Amino acid sequence: MHIVCCIKQVPDTAQVKIDPETNTLIRYGVESICNPYDLVAAEASVQLAEKYGGKVTVITMGPPQAESALRDCLALGAREAILLSDRAFAGADTLATSYCLSSAISKISSAEPVDLVLCGKQAIDGDTAQTGPGVATRLGYNQLTYVSRIENVDVGEGIIVVTREVEGGAQVVESQLPALLTIELQYARPRYASLPELVRALRQEILVWGAADIGAQPFRLGLKGSPTMVKEIFAPKVHRGGLVFDSAGGQAVEDFLDKLFEKEQALFNAE
Numbered sequence: 592m593h594i595v596c597c598i599k600q601v602p603d604t605a606q607v608k609i610d611p612e613t614n615t616l617i618r619y620g621v622e623s624i625c626n627p628y629d630l631v632a633a634e635a636s637v638q639l640a641e642k643y644g645g646k647v648t649v650i651t652m653g654p655p656q657a658e659s660a661l662r663d664c665l666a667l668g669a670r671e672a673i674l675l676s677d678r679a680f681a682g683a684d685t686l687a688t689s690y691c692l693s694s695a696i697s698k699i700s701s702a703e704p705v706d707l708v709l710c711g712k713q714a715i716d717g718d719t720a721q722t723g724p725g726v727a728t729r730l731g732y733n734q735l736t737y738v739s740r741i742e743n744v745d746v747g748e749g750i751i752v753v754t755r756e757v758e759g760g761a762q763v764v765e766s767q768l769p770a771l772l773t774i775e776l777q778y779a780r781p782r783y784a785s786l787p788e789l790v791r792a793l794r795q796e797i798l799v800w801g802a803a804d805i806g807a808q809p810f811r812l813g814l815k816g817s818p819t820m821v822k823e824i825f826a827p828k829v830h831r832g833g834l835v836f837d838s839a840g841g842q843a844v845e846d847f848l849d850k851l852f853e854k855e856q857a858l859f860n861a862e
């Protein structure tokens with residue numbers, strides 16, 4: 592089984608800063624990490640390869656430094672890593688990103704057919720959860736989103752059964768391969784990489800592909816291929832926290848009840 596796992600490097604901060612001119616994230620001076628959902632997707636991919644046989648190829652579209660996120664996934668047990676990096680990719684919205692990724696996966700699949708593509712449920716910076724479904728649509732793969740468990744894969748029959756998280760419960764779905772899955776955080780806890788795997792990950796050559804390598808149409812890439820117009824981005828206002836009843840003097844419960852009755856009385860008086 593050949594599994595491609597799409598990963599994204601994201602800023603390691605909850606305090607994202609926005610460039611007011613371009614309405615894009617300021618990434619300079621902020622540490623980068625592999626998107627936590629994608630580490631789980633990489634762990635899920637490696638577990639699948641271990642259980643059913645096969646190999647995992649990790650892929651990312653990003654600047655040259657995104658290589659370190661690929662190495663994190665190689666250390667988990669992925670066998671190959673591909674960095675899609677080209678100035679033509681810069682400024683991509685989710686449409687252009689998914690076009691670029693799907694073009695690369697088509698190329699990978701023409702050399703070694705792909706059975707499964709795994710993505711994280713969402714990236715913690717952009718947060719749209721659109722990229723996975725966009726890639727599946729362009730590849731013509733079945734898409735299974737919000738997957739919390741893979742029940743079974745029958746590679747011979749080309750069938751996968753998964754559990755999806757849906758509002759108010761869970762849904763068990765059977766689908767034909769090839770399929771694209773987006774993976775929930777609770778799927779697995781990424782393993783600690785062993786020393787030999789860390790060394791292999793550091794030494795392994797990473798393929799770098801540009802626009803010409805994936806046969807992409809230039810007008811569908813980067814800013815040119817991005818119809819999204821960002822009007823404004825802002826951090827939500829922080830509202831004042833609730834009241835704190837300090838238990839130090841042993842009065843917390845009484846103080847809380849006094850406040851409650853006070854409010855109730857105020858409501859009663861207002862009627």
Ligand SMILES: Cc1cc2nc3c(=O)[nH]c(=O)nc-3n(C[C@H](O)[C@H](O)[C@H](O)COP(=O)(O)OP(=O)(O)OC[C@H]3O[C@@H](n4cnc5c(N)ncnc54)[C@H](O)[C@@H]3O)c2cc1C
Nearest residue numbers: 597652682683684685710711713714717718719720721722
């Ligand atoms: C007008 C515009 C300009 C932008 N310019 C830039 C820019 O210059 N630089 C920049 O970094 N971002 C830019 N962005 C943000 C960029 O479009 C998104 O980061 C990207 O499309 C992914 O969307 P997301 O972060 O919401 O990921 P989601 O859709 O939430 O991600 C879901 C999953 O898709 C996969 N995935 C997402 N992105 C990638 C990737 N790059 N490689 C591999 N797998 C991936 C991962 O598995 C991830 O867990 C821009 C956005 C807009 C609207």
